[in-house]
Amino acid sequence: MKAHTQETQAAMTPTSSLQALKDGNNRFVNSNPINRNLLEQIEDTSTGQYPFATVLHCIDSRVSAELIFDQGIGDLFSIRIAGNFVNEDILGSMEFACKLAGTKVLVVMGHTACGAVKGACDHARMGNLTALINKLEPAVAAVAEPADESERTSKNIDFVNTVAEKNVHMTIDNIRSRSQVLKEMEDNGEIAIVGAMYDIKTGVVNFY
Template identity: 70%
Template sequence: MKAHTQETQAAITPDIAIQLLKEGNERFVASKMANRNLLDQVNDTATGQYPFATVLSCIDSRVSAELIFDQGVGDIFSARVAGNIVNEDLLGSVEFACKLAGTKVFVILGHTACGAVKGACDDAKMGNLTTLLHKIKPAVRATTEPTDAGQRNSKNGDFVNDVVRNNVLLTIEDTRSLSPVLKEMEDNGEIKIVGAIYDISNGKVAFI
């Protein structure tokens, strides 16, 4: 399998980009990964890159976007930060990826049992992590059930996963409100901004 070229990238629409990621995840789950020579793709991309997607995921060691979407060298821009939150630096990176480098979809990828989300649920504090977890707090507040304070912590897996979902949805809202560049591209149909959840127990990605 060859790396993407300027021509193949240009032929990909936002919907096709999402479908390519879905098909890649299906291959990953079925252990039928595409036949590709990564070193050949290194050579193919030595003079330029034409990825079709940008994925923001958590730094969790189990959530490597290239692996779980079965993509090769030069296929996706992969941004990672605990809790898959956005800030000016991340959004600047994504603006480059979409506006200048031509990717067609921006995926905010959360995952089940996220440690950063658990920390936000428990109001954990430690150095710079305190500031990062504060950015996930709105998702904790947006998760209204259960109302029993004793159930609103990292020991309640269902609660944690509901916060994970809300964190993805709020990150999509933050992207649109904090990045006029990406919002305009989405409004013009040049890209799609979507959310997804990776299940660490079975390898499946569910798009929201």
């Protein structure tokens, strides 16, 4: 399979780009990946890149967007940070990817049993990690259940996963409120901004 070209990228829409990710995850889950010549794709992309999607996801070693969406070299802009939140630099990277490089869908993807979210649930404090955890704690505070404080910890995996999903929603809200570029592109139908959760037990990505 050849890498995307300027023409194939231009032919894709936000809807078809999202469907391509869904189809890729289905192939991944069913162990039916597309047969790619990655060395050939390196050659194809040596003079330019034309990805169709941008994915913000966690650094977790089990959560690689290229693998779980069955994509090749030159298909995705992959932004990774523990807890998949945004800051000024990440927003700038997204604006480059969408406005200047032409991607059609922007996915914010959390995952189950996220270590960074567990740290936020426990209000962990350690070196530079403290500042990162502080950025995730608003999602912990935004989840009302369970009311019992003793159950609002990393030991309650259902609570952890609910916080992880809430963090995705809040990150999308931050993208729209803090990036006029991306908000205008979404309003104009040039891109779609969507949330997703990856299940580390099944390999399935659920979009919303």
